Amino acid sequence: MERLENQFYEIPTLELAEKLLGKIFVRMLPGNIALRGRIVETEAYLGLHDEACHAWRGMTPRNRIMFHAPGTMYVYFSYGSHYLLNIVSEPQESAGALLIRAMEPVEGIGFMEKQRGQSKLTSLMSGPGKLTKALAIDKSCNGRDLFGEEFFLEDAPPVPESMIGTSARVGISRSRELPWRKFILHNPHVSKVRLPE
DNA sequence: AGCGTGATCTTT
């Protein structure tokens, strides 16, 4: 399948949240080994008026990559143990991004199992911290883009509207009313959400 | 349901 170019990312963040579903995230390892995962869950974060977004009060050392070009990877360290992967969207000032919350393993599953220390397929990448571990993504990936030879997205047929679920975002306290989480309905690799109180 | 974990940001 074809690689996705810059124009793919240059649409409103909430549209991109759905368009990313079904697409294949690829990481090439030394030795021409490929890791592939199908994106099955995303969350949108928008700089303006979204108090759950890291950038809602402006640029800081941590969030500066959110102000970069669409298609850049924003990776940050969370809860003392996990790296979380976002794909930057929107023009600079808007500071939007999509959190990649879950993928379905497609290729390189042996490597992923080793990374995760377990082999249950539906547990390998069914959460934002799990998938970065499976793909060996850490802070060194922060600021890299998806247009090189190591990281890129491959096109795939769009997921029909009837197959897309919507909900509030997981694990946040502010702006909980915004239904900006998108996922593929009934897909077993979608994260198991902690029920909100 | 509870807790480890450590960077980041806000408030003194």
Place this chain on the structure above:
DNA sequence: AAGATCACGCTG
């Protein structure tokens, strides 16, 4: 300098 807050995952 100190305290609060986490875009989480694991155990039980």
